[in-house]
Amino acid sequence: MSARSHAVQPVASFHDAALSFGHRSLWQGLNLDIQPGEYIAVLGGNGTGKTSLLRVLLGLQRLSHGSVQVAGHPARRGSTDIGYVPQQRAFDDRTPLRGRDLVGMGLDGHRWGLRALGRRAHRAKVESLLERVGALDYADAPVGELSGGEQQRLRVAQALATDPGLLLFDEALLSLDLRRQQQLASLVAEQRDRTGAAVLFVTHDVNPIIDDVDRVLYLANGSFRIGAPSEVLRSEVLSDLYGTRVEVMNAAGRVLVVGTEVLDHCHAPERPEGVVL
Numbered sequence: 198m199s200a201r202s203h204a205v206q207p208v209a210s211f212h213d214a215a216l217s218f219g220h221r222s223l224w225q226g227l228n229l230d231i232q233p234g235e236y237i238a239v240l241g242g243n244g245t246g247k248t249s250l251l252r253v254l255l256g257l258q259r260l261s262h263g264s265v266q267v268a269g270h271p272a273r274r275g276s277t278d279i280g281y282v283p284q285q286r287a288f289d290d291r292t293p294l295r296g297r298d299l300v301g302m303g304l305d306g307h308r309w310g311l312r313a314l315g316r317r318a319h320r321a322k323v324e325s326l327l328e329r330v331g332a333l334d335y336a337d338a339p340v341g342e343l344s345g346g347e348q349q350r351l352r353v354a355q356a357l358a359t360d361p362g363l364l365l366f367d368e369a370l371l372s373l374d375l376r377r378q379q380q381l382a383s384l385v386a387e388q389r390d391r392t393g394a395a396v397l398f399v400t401h402d403v404n405p406i407i408d409d410v411d412r413v414l415y416l417a418n419g420s421f422r423i424g425a426p427s428e429v430l431r432s433e434v435l436s437d438l439y440g441t442r443v444e445v446m447n448a449a450g451r452v453l454v455v456g457t458e459v460l461d462h463c464h465a466p467e468r469p470e471g472v473v474l
């Protein structure tokens with residue numbers, strides 16, 4: 198049960214927000230209040246502006262129109278109100294960091310090296326974060342020597358470190374095997390329940406998180422639809438959004454979005470992958 202019903206002030210809000218690059222409009226007319234405890238899956242094909250939406254919240258990308266607020270203030274870089282797991286990029290082999298250093302930076306990275314916690318409390322908190330993501334076994338290895346999935350779990354621990362009010366995940370399930378995907382999905386839901394954090398989860402496969410999701414923001418064709426998964430993940434709704442026939446199927450407990458060739462705004466024809474997008 199999300200804390201949404203108790204919300205007073207949204208964790209983040211978009212007001213008449215639009216983002217375009219040159220003549221190309223990714224999305225426009227976005228009005229969205231993200232409430233504490235709310236879990237939103239952000240879906241859409243490649244290049245539809247999902248990562249850019251997260252970058253707007255992080256203060257890394259300016260809107261073309263409208264405004265965005267995080268914790269009652271205009272979005273700004275370095276906000277401690279946000280935990281962020283970026284789209285995965287492998288660490289360089291020579292990165293001189295151990296897993297536990299990376300997680301520790303989540304606790305004090307915003308403070309230019311000053312420790313918010315005493316040394317012992319800091320160590321205990323890092324240990325507990327490593328344990329929560331199942332990374333204790335390799336916490337002392339150089340991060341560059343770890344597999345993509347192992348690195349990903351450390352990034353998640355880093356993002357959760359300060360119990361931020363807004364958690365942003367960009368394709369965080371990539372590189373994880375099915376069991377690890379389920380573990381991460383449970384961990385995120387548990388964090389949401391425990392701290393009341395709102396979650397924006399960008400993914401090409403909504404299935405591992407669908408039971409936790411309150412709303413889906415589905416970007417396509419320079420436009421979007423938002424609503425409960427059962428309202429948005431429907432053939433009529435997505436066909437209307439894509440402007441061509443799209444079928445949403447429920448098979449073996451999984452949602453699949455399949456279509457004929459779909460022209461996604463400015464990209465070559467592509468299929469809306471089974472959300473699995």
Ligand SMILES: Nc1ncnc2c1ncn2[C@@H]1O[C@H](COP(=O)(O)OP(=O)(O)OP(=O)(O)O)[C@@H](O)[C@H]1O
Nearest residue numbers: 218219223241242243244245246247248249250284
């Ligand atoms: N600073 C920028 N200047 C110009 N174009 C940009 C800029 N940032 C992003 N874009 C373009 O905007 C489009 C949307 O990018 P974005 O990364 O948000 O897509 P996405 O939905 O996350 O895609 P994917 O699923 O492939 O990760 C892309 O075509 C990208 O090249």
